[in-house]
Amino acid sequence: MENEFSVEDYKKAVGSFVTGITVVTAVSGEGPVGFTCQSFTSLSLDPPTILISVAQTSRTFSTIALHKKFCVNILAAGSARLARDFAFMDPSIRFSAHSWISSAEGNPILGAAMSWLDCELVQSVEVEDHLIAIGRVISVGLSNDNLEPLTYFKGLFGEFVQLQNL
Numbered sequence: 010m011e012n013e014f015s016v017e018d019y020k021k022a023v024g025s026f027v028t029g030i031t032v033v034t035a036v037s038g039e040g041p042v043g044f045t046c047q048s049f050t051s052l053s054l055d056p057p058t059i060l061i062s063v064a065q066t067s068r069t070f071s072t073i074a075l076h077k078k079f080c081v082n083i084l085a086a087g088s089a090r091l092a093r094d095f096a097f098m099d100p101s102i103r104f105s106a107h108s109w110i111s112s113a114e115g116n117p118i119l120g121a122a123m124s125w126l127d128c129e130l131v132q133s134v135e136v137e138d139h140l141i142a143i144g145r146v147i148s149v150g151l152s153n154d155n156l157e158p159l160t161y162f163k164g165l166f167g168e169f170v171q172l173q174n175l
């Protein structure tokens with residue numbers, strides 16, 4: 010028997026799962042596009058694939074669906090403002106406030122990324138109001154591998170703390 014729960018309880022339950030934060034980027038004829046994305050995970054090793062879950066309303070995803078390529082930028086600690094900007098700022102000015110360069114595929118790599126994965130879109134599956142987008146990883150970069158990650162927990166940005174003696 011299903012138990013009844015509110016949207017708030019559902020958000021609290023899934024929000025208690027701590028994650029890192031990424032910005033998923035792509036390039037359209039009009040320039041770079043991108044959005045803050047928590048729902049990133051590695052999927053397979055051989056060949057390497059990853060997945061992201063994207064709202065069907067995402068403007069960035071319409072570019073990804075068209076050009077079949079995107080880059081996952083894994084953010085370093087200290088990038089909380091950038092993460093907010095790529096979620097809430099007008100998409101047309103998101104890139105003007107932050108440094109970036111183009112990958113070999115033309116996708117934006119953010120200066121704030123501690124690592125990045127350039128991907129080819131191989132499949133997208135519609136699930137209710139979201140899409141699962143699966144990317145085949147074609148190149149990776151470890152720009153700032155020695156940095157700590159940006160984390161997200163219960164709607165708040167944070168940092169990673171290593172436990173001692175374990």
Ligand SMILES: Cc1cc2nc3c(=O)[nH]c(=O)nc-3n(C[C@H](O)[C@H](O)[C@H](O)COP(=O)(O)O)c2cc1C
Nearest residue numbers: 044045046047048062063064067068069095096100
């Ligand atoms: C911390 C955080 C995590 C987010 N994670 C996701 C996500 O996993 N998938 C998603 O579709 N939107 C996510 N969003 C919301 C998008 O970043 C936001 O709706 C953005 O404006 C979409 O931009 P676009 O329409 O230009 O693609 C997240 C927002 C925040 C603040």
